[in-house]
Amino acid sequence: MARLPFNPDMFSSPPPLPPQRGQPVRSRDDDKPMTVTQLAGLVKETLSQGLPAKLRIVGQISNLSSRTHWFFNLKDSGASIRCVCFASAARKVSFPVKDGIEIIATGRIDFYDAQGNVQLYVDKIEPVGIGELELKYRALCEELRTLGYFDIDRKKPLPLMPQGIAVVTSKTGAALQDVINTAHKRWPGCRLMLFDVRVQGAAAAPEIAKALNLISKHGRALKIEAVLLTRGGGSMEDLWAFNERIVADAVFKCTLPIVAAIGHETDTTIAELVADLRCATPTQAAMTMVPDQRALNHQVAQLSHRLRLTTQRHVQHAATRLTAIARHTFFRKPDQMYGPIRERLNMLASRLGAALPRVMRANHDALSALSTKLMNDLPRQVKAKRDRLESLVRQLESISPQRVLERGYSYTLTGDGGVLKSADDAKAGDTLTTVLSDGRVSSRVIGEGDAEPAAPVTPSKKPRTKKQVASDDQPGLF
Numbered sequence: 001m002a003r004l005p006f007n008p009d010m011f012s013s014p015p016p017l018p019p020q021r022g023q024p025v026r027s028r029d030d031d032k033p034m035t036v037t038q039l040a041g042l043v044k045e046t047l048s049q050g051l052p053a054k055l056r057i058v059g060q061i062s063n064l065s066s067r068t069h070w071f072f073n074l075k076d077s078g079a080s081i082r083c084v085c086f087a088s089a090a091r092k093v094s095f096p097v098k099d100g101i102e103i104i105a106t107g108r109i110d111f112y113d114a115q116g117n118v119q120l121y122v123d124k125i126e127p128v129g130i131g132e133l134e135l136k137y138r139a140l141c142e143e144l145r146t147l148g149y150f151d152i153d154r155k156k157p158l159p160l161m162p163q164g165i166a167v168v169t170s171k172t173g174a175a176l177q178d179v180i181n182t183a184h185k186r187w188p189g190c191r192l193m194l195f196d197v198r199v200q201g202a203a204a205a206p207e208i209a210k211a212l213n214l215i216s217k218h219g220r221a222l223k224i225e226a227v228l229l230t231r232g233g234g235s236m237e238d239l240w241a242f243n244e245r246i247v248a249d250a251v252f253k254c255t256l257p258i259v260a261a262i263g264h265e266t267d268t269t270i271a272e273l274v275a276d277l278r279c280a281t282p283t284q285a286a287m288t289m290v291p292d293q294r295a296l297n298h299q300v301a302q303l304s305h306r307l308r309l310t311t312q313r314h315v316q317h318a319a320t321r322l323t324a325i326a327r328h329t330f331f332r333k334p335d336q337m338y339g340p341i342r343e344r345l346n347m348l349a350s351r352l353g354a355a356l357p358r359v360m361r362a363n364h365d366a367l368s369a370l371s372t373k374l375m376n377d378l379p380r381q382v383k384a385k386r387d388r389l390e391s392l393v394r395q396l397e398s399i400s401p402q403r404v405l406e407r408g409y410s411y412t413l414t415g416d417g418g419v420l421k422s423a424d425d426a427k428a429g430d431t432l433t434t435v436l437s438d439g440r441v442s443s444r445v446i447g448e449g450d451a452e453p454a455a456p457v458t459p460s461k462k463p464r465t466k467k468q469v470a471s472d473d474q475p476g477l478f
Contacts, residue, residue, distance in 0.1 A: 040113035051109050060102045062236040073235050085122040093125045100134030149252050155276045156257040162225040164191045166215045171196040175232045175282040182286035190290050199231035204241035212250035219256050226257050230282040233264040242269035261285035405437035
């Protein structure tokens with residue numbers, strides 16, 4: 001007796017072997033469904049049989065992740081393929097590898113069944129140059145930098161507490177939901193207005209530019225205070241719409257401040273460089289644009305507490321001072337405080353009234369005595385000053401040039417009126433004037449061998465000089 005029900009027919013043929021990885025299973029029934037593992041094995045077998053073992057692929061690197069193993073996309077203008085270069089092969093690369101450069105990758109194509117990806121497993125990387133997109137990106141960056149699109153001084157400040165923000169992105173993207181969740185969690189009072197645009201593809205750039213121009217024109221009327229331009233991550237070609245000139249112009253001309261958060265943290269688009277502020281992620285952008293309500297409430301509570309304590313301290317201090325002032329005699333017994341002062345004031349007034357005539361008489365007597373003394377001393381002082389002046393005059397006259405001449409001295413002047421200081425200064429033919437106490441004598445200097453003059457220059461006098469003056473009885477020699 002059988003213990004368990006069974007089907008005898010099941011032992012008529014041996015059971016099938018479990019499917020081996022890489023060995024496609026051929027179903028005996030065409031309608032029987034194939035497992036995912038079986039499909040993966042079939043794909044791997046097809047790739048290995050239909051492609052060479054080694055391939056050399058030329059393309060541009062994008063989305064490079066190079067922590068230990070290198071994961072990147074190799075692309076051209078028409079397609080992109082996922083690549084992986086393990087650390088053992090990456091260490092052999094002798095030049096810097098980064099996004100935007102063009103390389104030749106040597107490796108094999110295989111199917112990574114765990115993730116369902118067809119990948120190029122790279123064994124060797126050779127440099128070619130900068131890719132077409134990278135060259136275009138750099139050229140536009142240089143042009144816009146020259147035009148001042150990246151200047152810091154033209155960046156507009158963000159509003160402190162915006163009440164309305166325009167979000168320019170795709171309504172189907174994950175970035176929008178991150179912005180909504182973050183903004184509503186931090187600042188529920190902020191109103192978000194979505195401008196749905198494409199963020200990838202050929203039509204994306206015109207739509208983004210149109211939306212920005214519309215916001216710039218009507219944003220104030222719509223009570224929009226700032227703009228958030230965002231999308232999630234992607235390859236360089238996925239983000240290329242944000243590198244177009246039309247988008248850069250729209251961002252530059254926008255009258256409202258723009259925050260751009262495009263792609264991953266390592267991605268940098270031209271729209272982000274032109275924008276007033278760049279953020280790494282959409283979430284970070286939302287956190288930057290709206291304040292944290294809980295943090296503000298906490299800050300308000302702290303300020304309120306500090307204000308209350310400060311007010312209490314001021315009130316307590318004022319009450320203490322008021323109590324001390326109220327205990328003063330001035331407020332408790334004003335008559336007792338002012339009585340002695342009034343009496344002393346009356347006494348001083350009486351003493352002043354009595355002393356004033358006496359002081360006036362004393363001052364009048366002193367003034368009279370001073371005037372008398374001055375009148376008596378004035379002639380004596382004038383005579384002393386006159387005697388001093390006469391003495392100085394006599395001293396001055398005693399040393400005057402005229403007194404010196406009267407003692408028998410003289411001085412000789414040259415033809416130009418200067419004083420003759422040396423005999424060597426007198427030249428033959430010069431006319432000299434000798435000044436004496438009682439007049440002047442003119443003479444002419446003659447040289448040795450000169451004829452005697454017909455007549456003296458001044459007939460009434462016979463002039464003499466320190467050298468020799470011509471006369472009737474003796475010729476002068478100089």
